[in-house]
Amino acid sequence: MSLARVTKLLNRNEAYRLEDACLRILSLCNSQSLTEGVYVHSPVIKLGLQDNLFLNNNLLCLYAKCYGAERVRYFFDEMPYRDVVSWTGLLSAYVRSGEHDEALELFxxxxVSGQxxxxxxxxxxxxxxxxxxxxxxxxxxxxxVIKFGFESSPFLCSSLIDFYAKSGCTEEACSIFKAIDNGxxxxxxxxxxxxxQAQKWSLALKHYIDMTNARVPPxxxxxxxxxxxxxxxxxxxxKLLHAHLIMLGIRLSLVLKTALVDMYSKFQAVDDAIKVSKQTPQYDxxxxxxxxxxxxxxxxVxxxxxxxxxxxxxxxxxNNYTYSIILKACSTALxxxxxxxxxxxxxxxGLEDDVCxxxxxxxxxMKCSHLTRDALRVFRGITSPNVIxxxxxxxxxxxxxxxxxxxETFEHMQMAGVQPNSFTISTILRACSTVKAYNHxxxxxxxxxxSKLDCDIVVGNALVDAxxxxxxxxxxxxxxxxxxxxDTITYTSLATRINQMGHHEMALDVITHMYNDNVKMDGFSLANFLSASAALATIATGKQLHCCAVKSGLGSSISVLNSLIDLYWKCGCETDAYKAFGEISEPDIVSWNSLISGLASTGYVSSALSAFEDMRLAGSKPDSVTFLLAISACSRGGLVDLGLEYFHSMKEKYDIVPQLDHYVCLVDLLGRAGRLEDAMEVIVTLPFTPDSLIYKTLLGACKFHRNIPLGEDMARRGIELxxxxxxFYVLLAKLYDDSGRSELAMxxxxxxxxxxxRTNLEQSWIELRNKVHIFxxxxRSHPQINEVHEKMESIIAEFxxxxxxYEDREDYSYHSEKLAVAFGLLKTPSGVPIRVSKNMRICRKSHDFIKLVTQLVDREIIVRDGNRIHAFKKGECSCNAGAAANFLWKETIS
Structure with a gap:
């Protein structure tokens, strides 16, 4: 063998050894993601090994692990030869760095390249x-995938299942899964x-049942x-899953134990969560x-x-998540x-810069302090604040x-290049609705x-509400x-706003849309619809909603029961109202307020105040609404000293600062009792700017006690405001009438x-077979008005x-509540209570007329006017007989 050939073989062996050494180094560095491995790139070029595809693919892989997609792309473009591994390595680098669009373009x-x-x-x-x-x-x-013959690959099938599930195409995902042999x-x-991941919770559990039926162990x-x-x-x-894993003998690993604690935590089953956490000594x-x-x-906390x-x-x-949870506890406890x-x-x-x-x-x-400076200081200390x-x-x-x-902060956020998410948008929309910022x-x-955010249900719901x-x-x-x-929130928020506008019938129409959309009611939506029924005093609709609550398992919800108390009181169904209250195991402040309000509005003043005292004995702390109801009840019952005691105890005993509504009630209390000067003193010393209602209240008292000078002063102040x-004109004119000053009244x-x-149109309505009849x-537009008038004539003849x-000098057709009562007598079965609602206070003559009707016929007639509920029976009304009524609400409940 010649010396030249020996030298050539020696050089080739040396090159192989160097090539093998480079591969070994790259493999080691790849397995441990060591950046030092890229130093091999230089000797590879010096040794002339840059055409070695295997070496280059290993280098590409190492660049991807250590430096990301940009450096990998530069290296990829310099490669003289590329194969499927090269393309896949770069594509994988794009995906790992979140540059998904670039990955699809590369594919x-x-x-196109033919690879x-x-x-x-x-x-x-x-x-x-x-x-x-x-x-x-x-x-x-x-x-x-199908074209290149990989449709049976278990890895690709799993990836396709994941893709379709995340896209909401559950049927396609299930179809691919079923095609897998021997899963x-x-x-x-x-x-x-x-x-x-696709939030198909019930379907996931169903697949687990199928999995166990197929005898595949989880x-x-x-x-x-x-x-x-x-x-x-x-x-x-x-709990069933917990029992199943015990039955299967699956070892309680740290991961599984944490998942169980999380599950029990979500349902606030604290004892169960802690018990699970202590079953093994392992913690992290x-x-x-x-x-x-x-x-x-x-x-x-x-x-x-x-x-x-x-x-x-x-x-x-x-870690950062631990501290964020603890801070949430601080926010909860304020x-x-x-x-x-x-x-x-x-x-x-050193976590103060962490975005979480x-x-x-x-x-x-923001939640614990009335100042915003601390929150702003924290925000400014975060280097790159994210959308959260x-x-x-x-x-x-x-x-x-x-x-x-x-x-303004929302605008700064966009200027900073941070894209808002659905919660950001919904928060801003809520702010818009609060300040009526229509242009915003x-x-x-x-x-x-x-931004194509209109498909997000959270944003859609916020828009509907706005x-x-x-x-x-x-x-x-x-x-x-x-x-x-x-979803339920969509329709509940709309119905709530419509209710607030006073369009109660329109609010109840939302139920039909929910039903057609296959959206089930929850406790909040039911409470809202019951509130609309209560406002209309439509007992039939209210009872149907009550049945719906019982059937759906929502009958025990405290929000529903509170709404039922309100409904039944406003419809004059005392027994049903007590029953709803009695079904609440632990009444909250809303429950007690609904009961006190119902008793007071029906004229049972002593029972309302008794309920107020029982609430305090039960350990429930009264709020500002409770005191408003208690003082109002004292006003109706003429209990001036007790009303004053309640007013002063608000601040002294309960640290509740009286608001303008409480002062209006106080003026009403003193005015009804004839203490007009004391009522005027309250107005003069008000800690607020007086509104027109407080002047109107004292003017009404002046009318009752025929005090023209003070009444004129109140009317003047109210009209200026x-x-x-x-x-103000109507009350003043009636004051002049009652005082014999008809010329001033005219x-x-x-x-x-x-x-x-012009005054609002006086009207009354009565519900019959789910239809509301307005008078x-x-x-004379009602289709049966002639029959109603004939009935009125026969009633007066019987009187x-x-x-x-009975004074028959006035035109009886003028009083809408009389027409509604006559219609009820005509169209409802004997023995069934007649329920009438009126948008204004019932006048004295109509009040006397209905009392006489209940002497004539053995019927209970309930009239709800703009001020209270009048339950007429056997010639008496609850507003007169309330103080002396043989009525013990506690006995009824028990």
């Missing part, structure tokens, strides 16, 4: 499609995981995913955080803090001092009543459409019509007419025949 270039993809290429492409939500690109990728634990778990990860699904369903499902930061979260969800201390004692360092202490710990651990902790700190300071930080700040401003600041709402609506808050019901319905799907309110009415002021004073004292 198209790969196909055939492998299953790993498709895995990256499907991941990009899934994250981008590009359904058409995903379907096209599936076509390529094992991994494939079943992937299917269940995909369904939980593993701990299967159960972890299922436990996460049960958090959105019912505690009993979670995630488990401790779950335990702390469990206490926080149950509003057990002391226990949460104690768990944090214990966690530190055992040597576990809290404990600023505790929040500041946690803030100092955060600073010591920062958001929680902003939220805590910005949203916390915007929400805080809105909740503090600084709506303009929230609008229109701009936001345009932005929502432009338009309804402006009284633009048609626009709200238009938004609902364009939403891809609606609200010149468009005709009530002059006052003429002045009112000259100023173009208007002096109007005369029996010798009842």
């Amino acid at each position: 198209d270039s790969m196909i 055939s993809p492998n299953e790993f290429t498709f895995l990256s492409v499907l991941s990009a499609c899934s994250d981008l939500g590009k359904f058409d690109d995903g379907r096209r990728t599936q076509a390529y 094992d634990t991994i494939s079943w778990t992937i299917m269940i995981s995909s369904l939980t 593993n701990e990860f299967t159960l972890v995913k299922l436990l996460a699904a049960t958090c959105f369903l019912d505690l009993n499902y979670g 930061v995630l488990l401790w955080t779950s335990v702390i979260s469990c206490f926080t969800h149950a509003s057990k 002391k226990e949460a803090i104690a768990a944090l201390h214990e966690m530190k004692i055992f040597g576990f360092v809290p 404990s600023l001092d505790l929040g500041k202490q946690i803030h100092s710990w955060i600073i010591m651990t 902790v920062g958001s929680a700190l902003i939220d805590m300071y 930080c910005w949203t916390s700040l915007i929400t805080g401003f809105a909740e503090h009543g600084f709506e303009e600041d929230s609008f 709402t229109l701009k936001l609506h345009g932005y929502i459409i432009k 338009y309804a808050a402006f009284g633009m019901v048609d626009d709200a319905w238009h938004v609902i019509g364009r939403m891809s799907h609606r 609200d010149p468009s309110d005709p009530a 002059k006052t009415r003429r002045l009112m007419k000259e100023r173009g002021l 208007i004073a002096g109007d 005369k025949c029996r010798g009842y004292l």
